[in-house]
Amino acid sequence: MKVAVVTFPGSNCDYDLYKAVQQVGGDPTFVWHRERGLEGYDAVMLPGGFSYGDYLRGGAIARLSPVMEDVVAYARSGRPVLGVCNGFQILCEAGLLPGALVRNDSLKFRSFPVRLRVERTDTLFTEGYEEGQILRIPIAHGEGNYEADEATLRRLEDEGRIVFRYVDASGEATDEANPNGSWHNIAGIVNEDGNVLGMMPHPERAVEELLGSTDGLALFQAMARALSPATP
């Protein structure tokens, strides 16, 4: 699995994604935001961070980077794109995913492990999970409050495009379990074709027992299985 990890000047989770891809046997390459051309990659990942300082709004300026034109074309051709945290914000700003991520309802940066319920297991990204499985994965963001208009939310629900939801220990999507005020406790969504996933929690930070959780590993493993050339 050849993966382009797109780096913006203020990306700071690029290295973490890179290591996670390596860990599952993938072959990651950093692609600088001013470079062009994503041909030859099996997947594209947009890491977390503060792409341009994000004083205006997360991802608002990053979407204007030269590489984003290629990311959009890449995604529209049906190939897999994963955006984590700031990467999710950029995907929304670029119109690859609906809705927007606004300031947390607490008005504070929130950083701690949360529980996620896996809502769909038939995507390229999640087929390694059980439906309803509860994952423990860290969040770290100031703008992760997912917002969309009623019609969009209804479509996301009806089409089963909500992939991860914030839940409590018993698996209920309660207000208390919602760390940022996201509508419908949304933590991650896919586009209509299911090839673009945006999520606020950091699966790349949950791939080693030593660091507290391996619940993110199955996501990268599933991608590697689907995207690596079959061994003869």
Place this chain on the structure above:
Amino acid sequence: MSAPDSTHAVPVAPRPGDPDITAELVDEHGLSPKEYERIQRIMGREPTFTELGVFSAMWSEHCGYKNSKRLLSTLPTKAPWVIQGPGENAGVIDIGDGYALAFKIESHNHPSAVEPYQGAATGVGGILRDIFTMGARPIAVLDSLRFGDLDSGRVRYLFSGVVEGIGDYGNCVGIPNIGGEVQFDRGYEGNPIVNAMCLGLMKKEELITAVAEGAGRPLMAVGARTGRDGIHGATFASEELSEDSDESSRPQVQVGDPFTEKLLLEASLELIASGAISAIQDMGAAGITSSASEMAGRGGSGVDLEMADVPVREPGMTPYEILLSESQERMLVVAEEGREDEVHRILEKWELEAAVIGQVTDHGRFRILENGEVVADIPALPLTEGCPTYERPGEESEEVRGLREMDLSEHLIPRGDLVKSFLLVLGSPNVASKRWIHDQYDTTVRTSTVVPPGGDAGVVRIRGTRRAVAATTDCNGRYVYLEPGTGARAAVAEAARNLVCTGALPTAITNNLNFGNPLKPHIYHQFRESILGMKEACQVFETPVTGGNVSFYNETDGRAIYPTPVIGMVGVVEDVDHITPQGFQEPDHRIVLLGENTAELGGSEYLYVTADLVAGPPPRVDLLAERDLQRAVLSMVHKGLLASAHDCSEGGLACCLAESALKGVEGGLGISVRLEDALPPVAVLFGEAQGRIVVSCAPDDERAVLEVAESHGVPARSIGTVRDADHRFSVTLPDATLEVPLARLSETYEGALPALMDSPTPSSD
């Protein structure tokens, strides 16, 4: 640039518009008449206004260490593993497997008192730059904070602003926060303490130092432009605050831009790796003046700087302003001759500016030009090294002696219900959970944090090795206030204890010495005794001091803070398997107390919350016993005997047990503990006797744990058993019992800070 030839001083004419040098002007620059005479002797003439500004910055306490240098020079600084001791941007130690660790702590107390968000944010920015200018990539930050009591609205404003500032800056740059400490006490009411510490990792051969050598090499300003912010920040930091410091001092506070910092970090590391530069230094306190003159001073060389070539934010800035600006996110770089284009290319990639602003010379002078005209010309070495140093008279204040000698026996009698007192101490913001703070910090970015904030020390693994590094900051200002020498020894001992509890061998120290005005005898006494105590402890623990920071004049309207010599200590974990958690791990595990309970109650949190008192002698520190205890624990860790280890400190044994119980697996475990001490229950439960660690182990390992303790001469005894989550927290003494449901304990411990901060009681001011 046209540099006039000069091997010796040329006459320098005042610039048009410069004020006359009067006694008042000298005084406003924080220089004494004697110091000014010395400047005249060095110059062989009257200095110009620009030159006076340069001297004032370099001879401020902040840059010149004039009241601290002599005592600081007595601290141990050497060990086989020390690669770089004091005098550089940061200390550096060898941590094995070819890696070196750069680390340093720095204060931003004064700016944070005036503008908490920017003050704290730029504090983090400054310490990060100190680390990456050594060639190291920052891998963790910690912060040591002190505030007044949270019932004041102003204190809550300062506290939340500081936490947000630290968080926003570190989060944006992407450096995990792994710990630190905070204390709330009226002793810090007007003067918060904001100390930020950073650790950076590099391969040993990547080390670069800030030495300007090689005449003809170009000097380049890199990063943000120079503006009018922070002018004379270094001198400002060397004065007391007063009631009206708020408004008048705001222009001396810098504004931070973490995004530019992140670009600067990447660009600097790329510059160093490219070999296109030979030295790099942050333009921190005293800006271009200190970075250029210190680099020249270390290299025994000189510099010529052309002010017209410095990229500025606004036109019309005078040399005085450019030289003394403390605009953030700027670097001074010595490039290799002929490789300036390479420097430009790397900076362009990171969307940053670079400009050649001068060159290294061999004339030994710090020479400033404006459109080719010399406007300042100062011998470099006397400027950086010639700052007069003082030893001041010191004498303990009567007030403190009175407090220390106060009879505390009436307080050893319980005040009503012990459970009530227990919850009061556990729910004090000084003891209670600091999650309210840590939840605002990114603690897991860079995916190497093994022990996040809230443990005895933060621990970060080193990728590609079995190793990890641990770091902690510690100091109980109350102890230091009541008896400075003992308090400083306790700070070093506690830091070392915290490290061994996580499984690390204490290795080296960076210190941040926060004190009042050293010209006052009782303050200088505190300072001197603290340094002597620190020295003694560092020798016993073999933890040399590799650098640090002095922050004097932490006073508001004449009232000084508690003397607070913060110890930032780092340790090395040889194998990640040694990393030991703070919380209990399994029901039926045995709980063992290492060290001895005493009847001491002085300086305790119990006295503060139950009697509103900071008094009595602070707990005694037996350094040799501490060393034995720490060796014993490390030996247990290496033998794989321990399930958990937790240092016993503020709040005493009761709170130590409560923390290990609450941080037990899956949201907490009950305990039943029996303490047979023939001592007053209040002292056993809440006294802060030093040299104690609570460990837990599997029942089969209990004997081995006790044997290791005995072989090190450490008192040890089994005091109880870990229970399941449904069991209560239960501690039995000969004449008293503490029985509390875990849920109630958790509510008190976790709920205290949010209750104070998120639904604040009406402000008292």
